[in-house]
Amino acid sequence: MDIGNLAGNISLGLSTALTASNLFYCFIGVLLGTVVGVIPGIGALAAISMLFPITFHLDPTSALIMLAGIWYGTSYGGSTASILLNIPGTPANAIVCLDGFPMSQQGRGGVALFMTTAASFIGGSVGIILMMLFAPVIANYALSFASTEYFALMILGLVAASTISDGSTLKGLAMVVFGIAIGTVGMDLYTGQARFTFGVLALSDGVNLVALAMGLFGVAEIIASIRKVDTRHLDRSTVTFRAMKPTSDDVQRSAGPVARGSALGSFFGTLPGTGPAVAAFLAYAIEKRISKTPERFGKGAIEGIMAPESANNAADQTSFIPTMALGIPGSATMALMLGALIIHGITPGPQLMTQQPSLFWGLVMSFWIGNLLLVVLNVPLIGLWVRLLLVPYHLLYPAVLMFIGIGVYTVNNNPFDIWMVTLFGALGYLMRLLKLPAAPLLLGFVLGPLMEEHFRRAMLVARGDMMVFIERPISATVLALTVALIVWNALSSYKRWAKRKALAMAG
Amino acid sequence: MKSLSFQVAGLCASSFVAMAMMAGTAVAQSYPETTVRIVVPYPAGGTADAVARTLAGGLSTKLGANFIVENQGGASGMIGTTYVSQAAADGYTLMLGANNIFSILPHVSETQVDPLTALVPVAKVADSQRLLAVHPSLPYEDIDAFLAHIQESDDLNYASSGIGSTPHILTEFFLSEVGGEMNHIPYPGANPALNDVLAGYVDVMIDTVVIPQVEAGALRGLVVFGSERLANLPDIPTLEEAGLTGIPASGWTGLFAPADTPVEIVAQLSDAIAELYEDEAFRASVTNLGVAPDFQEYETFQQSILSDSQMFGEFIATLDIEE
Numbered sequence: 001m002d003i004g005n006l007a008g009n010i011s012l013g014l015s016t017a018l019t020a021s022n023l024f025y026c027f028i029g030v031l032l033g034t035v036v037g038v039i040p041g042i043g044a045l046a047a048i049s050m051l052f053p054i055t056f057h058l059d060p061t062s063a064l065i066m067l068a069g070i071w072y073g074t075s076y077g078g079s080t081a082s083i084l085l086n087i088p089g090t091p092a093n094a095i096v097c098l099d100g101f102p103m104s105q106q107g108r109g110g111v112a113l114f115m116t117t118a119a120s121f122i123g124g125s126v127g128i129i130l131m132m133l134f135a136p137v138i139a140n141y142a143l144s145f146a147s148t149e150y151f152a153l154m155i156l157g158l159v160a161a162s163t164i165s166d167g168s169t170l171k172g173l174a175m176v177v178f179g180i181a182i183g184t185v186g187m188d189l190y191t192g193q194a195r196f197t198f199g200v201l202a203l204s205d206g207v208n209l210v211a212l213a214m215g216l217f218g219v220a221e222i223i224a225s226i227r228k229v230d231t232r233h234l235d236r237s238t239v240t241f242r243a244m245k246p247t248s249d250d251v252q253r254s255a256g257p258v259a260r261g262s263a264l265g266s267f268f269g270t271l272p273g274t275g276p277a278v279a280a281f282l283a284y285a286i287e288k289r290i291s292k293t294p295e296r297f298g299k300g301a302i303e304g305i306m307a308p309e310s311a312n313n314a315a316d317q318t319s320f321i322p323t324m325a326l327g328i329p330g331s332a333t334m335a336l337m338l339g340a341l342i343i344h345g346i347t348p349g350p351q352l353m354t355q356q357p358s359l360f361w362g363l364v365m366s367f368w369i370g371n372l373l374l375v376v377l378n379v380p381l382i383g384l385w386v387r388l389l390l391v392p393y394h395l396l397y398p399a400v401l402m403f404i405g406i407g408v409y410t411v412n413n414n415p416f417d418i419w420m421v422t423l424f425g426a427l428g429y430l431m432r433l434l435k436l437p438a439a440p441l442l443l444g445f446v447l448g449p450l451m452e453e454h455f456r457r458a459m460l461v462a463r464g465d466m467m468v469f470i471e472r473p474i475s476a477t478v479l480a481l482t483v484a485l486i487v488w489n490a491l492s493s494y495k496r497w498a499k500r501k502a503l504a505m506a507g
Numbered sequence: 508m509k510s511l512s513f514q515v516a517g518l519c520a521s522s523f524v525a526m527a528m529m530a531g532t533a534v535a536q537s538y539p540e541t542t543v544r545i546v547v548p549y550p551a552g553g554t555a556d557a558v559a560r561t562l563a564g565g566l567s568t569k570l571g572a573n574f575i576v577e578n579q580g581g582a583s584g585m586i587g588t589t590y591v592s593q594a595a596a597d598g599y600t601l602m603l604g605a606n607n608i609f610s611i612l613p614h615v616s617e618t619q620v621d622p623l624t625a626l627v628p629v630a631k632v633a634d635s636q637r638l639l640a641v642h643p644s645l646p647y648e649d650i651d652a653f654l655a656h657i658q659e660s661d662d663l664n665y666a667s668s669g670i671g672s673t674p675h676i677l678t679e680f681f682l683s684e685v686g687g688e689m690n691h692i693p694y695p696g697a698n699p700a701l702n703d704v705l706a707g708y709v710d711v712m713i714d715t716v717v718i719p720q721v722e723a724g725a726l727r728g729l730v731v732f733g734s735e736r737l738a739n740l741p742d743i744p745t746l747e748e749a750g751l752t753g754i755p756a757s758g759w760t761g762l763f764a765p766a767d768t769p770v771e772i773v774a775q776l777s778d779a780i781a782e783l784y785e786d787e788a789f790r791a792s793v794t795n796l797g798v799a800p801d802f803q804e805y806e807t808f809q810q811s812i813l814s815d816s817q818m819f820g821e822f823i824a825t826l827d828i829e830e
Binding site: 049052053056143144146147187189190191192194201202204205272273322326327328329330332335336337338339340342343344345347348349350351412413414453457460461463 | 575
């Protein structure tokens with residue numbers, strides 16, 4: 001890395017990002033991002049789709065800075081509703097509900113919000129630094145992950161995350177499988193055959209992730225709380241500024257999860273087709289797995305909010321690496337970002353970084369400005385958000401329900417998705433009654449279709465030769481790790497069983 | 508006598524023309540009175556979306572009403588197509604769609620509406636530019652070497668943006684015309700496909716998105732699927748120059764309206780677009796989006812759509828695509 005060159009690029013980027021208009025659009029972007037992040041159901045994709053037409057009238061750099069601000073701003077705001085209301089702001093924040101909401105029930109909602117802001121900032125910073133130093137190298141490295149490697153990673157992810165929820169392992173696994181089954185809905189990529197669409201055209205592209213996540217987590221929570229309206233009494237001392245202060249135990253416990261979450265998020269961000277939601281889920285799963293006290297998870301463990309929040313922010317930033325360095329968007333949202341360039345006649349491609357250096361570096365430096373603005377915006381807002389809890393449920397929840405409807409509708413402009421979110425809300429409520437966990441279902445839904453897509457493609461490319469999974473070094477390594485994990489799992493549960501048996505014998 | 512009958516005929520004809528023109532002006536005065544929606548049956552951010560927004564901008568200025576773009580993506584464009592076909596046929600709901608909706612999808616799947624009868628063409632606006640590109644690690648320096656290989660061996664894989672997508676059918680058409688074989692690897696869209704071709708995981712791809720990669724030297728372009736060479740890649744021959752005829756050059760994008768839209772409105776829109784295309788600056792703004800501006804008024808366009816659909820229909824019938 002040429003340091004002189006980097007310094008030149010940084011100053012070029014700053015001179016672009018610090019112009020009055022770009023600062024303004026960066027501010028607008030992150031402000032909107034935070035707000036739509038906080039509002040359940042309306043995520044980055046919906047917000048960017050809504051604002052996309054405006055970019056036609058903006059300078060391309062300003063347009064990109066604003067859209068990017070919405071994208072990473074959403075992750076800052078997204079955990080707020082997860083923590084306070086048990087309703088995720090976006091699917092990538094769904095996992096934060098598991099420990100965030102218990103924290104807020106324990107009167108530690110302010111702490112959780114403050115700490116997730118810190119986690120978001122650190123995760124985001126790691127992502128930006130990687131992008132500044134190694135964007136082309138990382139983009140080329142990410143290309144070495146083909147379908148065989150993706151398949152191996154998805155297997156590892158499913159095995160590692162199979163115990164993501166509390167309670168019965170059997171119920172958890174059943175829900176993973178159910179999620180995979182829901183993931184098969186839609187047109188089969190390899191034959192064009194419609195699967196489980198029942199002739200509904202809107203289902204041919206599969207079930208909408210936002211509708212599924214918002215139904216299972218959001219609408220189900222609202223239905224469940226109908227019975228407890230007015231029975232809630234909030235301790236007013238939990239909504240003061242002082243209540244935001246984390247204990248030194250909180251900070252100590254957070255260091256490891258944030259470091260691992262940032263690394264994991266940075267990694268998944270660079271892989272097209274995965275992204276922040278996958279990163280957040282796996283970061284949570286890994287923390288729970290390596291924790292010495294996994295039983296604390298799901299009951300307000302701070303590690304359970306720090307790892308996923310640092311992971312999804314890091315992934316948000318690094319997902320710009322393939323998008324900008326190769327000109328290949330890894331997700332629908334990234335395609336919109338590049339669309340804002342196409343519309344101005346800038347063709348995204350590998351030459352974007354060299355031919356439009358002020359655009360690339362201006363964008364990267366705006367990430368720093370945006371992330372700092374987000375911290376400045378979010379910390380004072382915590383008090384305000386926590387006060388939301390003082391709004392009576394009978395006023396708050398109808399509004400939340402309306403926003404979920406708007407958010408789900410805006411993704412495809414299709415009213416069918418409103419029916420889907422309603423259906424999944426009912427399903428989610430039923431699952432609560434039966435004590436079936438929702439998080440594994442969402443995990444299966446996200447990972448299952450990816451696993452199928454990549455397995456079948458790996459087989460097509462290798463013309464049916466199963467050996468490719470162990471011939472290619474990266475996939476062989478990942479699969480070996482998976483086997484090791486399964487063996488370790490089996491051994492440790494055997495040990496626990498033997499110990500219990502010994503205790504029973506002794507007793 | 509001859510001259511008299513001619514005069515009568517001429518009189519009749521001119522009065523018809525005058526009446527038609529009066530009718531035309533009457534409609535022209537009343538349309539468009541309010542906002543016109545151009546539905547794009549794909550998600551925002553793609554090339555068709557960019558073309559629609561550029562066209563909407565031009566039509567807004569030209570016709571003095573607000574033309575807005577609305578995205579209704581899903582099911583390869585069929586959700587938006589179904590929606591527009593059921594909209595009021597008053598000229599206030601239009602659709603900007605691509606060739607696959609009309610000439611491919613009806614032949615590969617059961618569609619709820621027949622796009623050819625449910626919609627009427629308003630004008631053709633652009634041709635897509637596609638390029639056959641291979642990973643640079645492959646030894647084929649030109650199209651002849653490549654053809655020689657695929658005619659002999661079936662060990663190469665090609666990527667497409669999905670079953671029944673234009674690139675998929677174009678590639679199969681190409682293979683059957685040249686008598687070559689390659690294995691099809693479908694992807695959920697052009698971008699993930701491009702990703703694996705860049706990585707060398709898949710060998711070949713015929714698409715628009717490969718063009719900037721070839722310009723950057725990350726892929727090697729062998730032949731242009733189009734009637735003209737690409738401005739930025741003047742050394743790559745077209746199909747015809749490479750001696751390959753009978754292969755459909757590429758895809759098109761056009762403006763459509765619900766089937767019963769008054770022909771006066773269709774003609775008025777078609778004329779307005781024709782005038783827009785006389786403006787060099789407007790043409791340049793379309794070219795910048797990565798497509799070749801190409802205008803056809805509604806009647807000519809209708810004919811070319813029908814022959815396109817027939818050609819693809821006959822070809823697809825020979826393919827083994829599941830319904």
